[in-house]
Amino acid sequence: MKTAPIVPAEVDFSDAAAPSAPAFGDVYHSRAGALGQARHVFLGGNGLPGRWAGRERFLIVETGFGLGNNFLASWDAWRRDTQRCQRLVFIGIEKHPLRREDLARAHAGSELAELATQLVEAWPPLTANLHGLEFEGGRVQLLLGFGDVHLWLRELVADDVDAFYLDGFSPRTNPAMWDRHVLKALGRRAAPGATAATWSVAPDTREGLAAAGFTVERQRGFANKGGMSVARHEPRHAAQRPAARRPLAPRAREAVIIGAGLAGAACAWALSRQGLRATVLEARDGPAQASSGNPGGLFHGTLNPDDGLHARFNRAAALATAAALRELPPLPWLQRGLLRLESERDVEAMRALIARQRLPADYVQALDAAAAAALSGLPLRQPAWFYPAGGALPPAAYVQALLRASGASLRTACTVVRIERAGERWRLFDAQDGLLAETEALLLAGGHESLALLRDWAPDLPLIRQRGQLSHLSPAEPRPRLPVAGAGYAIDDGAGGLWCGATSEDEDLDPALRSADHAANLRQWAQLAGLPETPSGAPAGRVGWRLLTPDRLPLVGGLADPAAPADPQRLDQPRFVPRLPGLMLCTAFGSRGISWAALAGRVAAALLSGAPAPLEASLLDAIDPVRFAVRRARNGAGKP
Structure with a gap:
């Protein structure tokens, strides 16, 4: 997906009854009332609330989020x-989302003030991402795709849509929102009997809906508008999902997770938001005692000149972490804001990069060395990227908070040495070949301690x-x-000391603290902070192991099913590879466990249950465990 900078909406509030968009020469809603229009046209035109009665999940897609009134009314x-x-x-x-202050102004005095306030408080930075917001304890979920509708309708992983709200600016002033490509893409995502509604009765709109498989009729419009269009999807042919986009365990109501670290806890929390109760099996005598047991760790986004896969994924993950921390109870400590030193660009080049990508200040800022030093209290000598929503926290406490919020059952001192497929279920065994658990949905989230299980079922993964x-x-x-991060990192421990590090040696299994590694960490800290000399002494420390991949992205997704027939002509992309039912991988977080866990857990839960994915298709492919096999197939036995 080629992202484009997000240009915020410019809203004219001079007519309090109907804010307008000067760039499109149109109003955001009828002067007779935004909520009245939402209820008559979009809810009424889609048969709501009646159609969602008794459903497990009901999915609405809106083209043109605007001021958010249709969401609030729903x-x-x-x-x-x-x-x-x-x-x-x-x-x-929404291609042109509102700034937070404009959103607050648009809802000042709203009859839905409580809901509007929650929306404003959760409003994300205006970046080219799919932003996941959750309300009502996760029972109301809002995914905001900021960017062009044509791009997002290619990238959304959200099928079986129940209702469509078509609410862009007028087809006369904004024809791209209503063209046949958009309407056809909506039809491909529609569930059987899905409905659509819009205030527009333009012939091209009605004809485009009909061409997309909808039967269209005209009904009485809202207030003084003579008509509106409602439609029902009745296609001749049903669109087929790619093999890897089919839910792995759509009927499951319970799941088993192996591993009670960051990955496992985040999966349990995300599964609870999709209505699944988890049992977490942990080999040690408590959660977060392996890689997730460090005393503190960082979380933050990144950026690069082309806004490539790593920058987009890390940004999405950092925003998801910030959202999770707003929802969870307070941790014992949380340091907000993070500086990452820049060694190659000067501050003007840094600011030019931010300006070119139009990244907002609540996501990232470029500070010169003096400003970074003043903010950090250190004699820094380099400019730095400042991530206001980044920071540091205690991983073990974060894991405990996620587990408590999930309601999951935790079984400790429970080592799984073998798993097998039995019919439609997975069976888990201990070292004495005793049956530990049986489940329709199994998530492997044990990090490096689950390597033996991974090699049994995915021996070619380059871990x-x-x-x-x-x-x-x-x-x-x-x-x-x-x-502060850069070549290494440093975190104040809150008690007069600090943690710094960390070393990295591949396939080194020595558990002992090494004085040479301490010396390397202290030299790195001195260089990072701009200290005149390296601190002396014999520090304390901790050794742990990370699991990572050659491309430094996680593994989140299903594993290839060797028994499933596959079309060799369609195996050039991970999404076309059939998967083992009910088995999900969520691991290989490297040194970014805190940053990645919340988003990775949400992705795993969505792929298991069939809920809309919180990531666009190209990023799902980028973290798919099958990606390495696909690359080998493309390259003929080349590098993964």
Whole structure:
């Protein structure tokens, strides 16, 4: 997916009854009332709330999120309905999203003030991502795709849509929102009997809907508008999902997760948001005692000049982590804001990159050395990227918070040495070949300690175990006021000392603390902070192992099913490879476990249950475990 910079909406509020968009010469809603229009045209035209009664999940897609009134009206109707669906999922696509302050102004005095306030508080940075917001304990889920509708309708992984709200600006002033390519793409995502509604009765709109497989009729419009269009999807042929986009365990209501670290806990939390209860099996005597047991760790996004896969994934993951931390109870400590030193560009080049990508200040800022030093309290000598929503936290406490919020059952001292497929279920065995659990949905999230299981079912995955050693200085002076990263990192421990590191040695299994590694960490800390000399002393420390891949992206997705027939002509992309039913991989987080866990867990839960994915298709392919086999097939036995 080739992203484009997000250009925020310019809203004219001079007519309080109908804010307008000067760039399109059109109003955002009828002067007779935004919520009245939403209820008459979009809810009424789609038969809501009646159609979602008793459903497990109901999915709405809106083209043109605008001020968010249609979402708020739908949320309000869901709240009031005693027969409501278990989960309401709303996807809104918006090329020109509002700034947070404009969104707040648009809803000042709203009759849905409580809901509007929650939306404003959760409003994400305006970046080219699919932003996941959750309300009502995850029972109302909003996915916001910021960018062009044509691009997002190619990239959304959301099938079986139940209702469409077509609400772009007028077809006369904004024809691209209503062209046949858009309407045809909507038809491909429609569930049997899906409905669509719009205030537009333009002939091209009605004809485009008909060509996309909808039967269209005209009904009475809202207020003084003479008509509106409603439609029902009745195609001659049903679109087929790619093999890897079919849910791995669509009927499951319970799941088993192997591993109670960051990956496993995040999966349990995300599964609970999709209505699945998890049992987590942990080989050690408690959660977060392996790689996730470090005393502190960083989370933040990244950026690069072409906004490539790594930058987009890391940005999406950082935003998901920030959202999760807003929802979870407070952790014992949380350091907000992070500086990442820049060694190749000067501050003007950094600012030019931000300006070219139009990245907002609430995501990233470029600071010169003096400003970075003032913010950090360290004698820094380099400019730095400042990530306001990044920071540091204690991984073990984060894991505990995720597990508690998930309601999962935790079984410790429970080592799984073998798994097997038995009919439609997976069976898990211990070292004495005793049956530990049986499940329709199994998630492997055990990091490097689950390598034996991974090699049984995916022997060709190019996985790397990497040893890392942290060093602890106490007392330490100076100490950073906020986490600082670059060639290494440093975190104030809150008690007069700091943690710094970390080393990285591939396939080094030595568990002992090494004085040479401490010396390397201290030299790195001195260079990072701009200290005149390297601190002396004999630090304490910790050794752990990371699991990572050669392309430094995680493994999240199903494993190839060797018994399933596959079309060799379609195996050039991971999404076309058939998968083993009910088996999900969520691992290989490397050194970015805190940053990646929340998003990776949500992806795993969506792929298992069939919920809309919180990532676009190209990023799902980029983290798919099958990607290495696909690359080998393309390259003939080349590098993975």
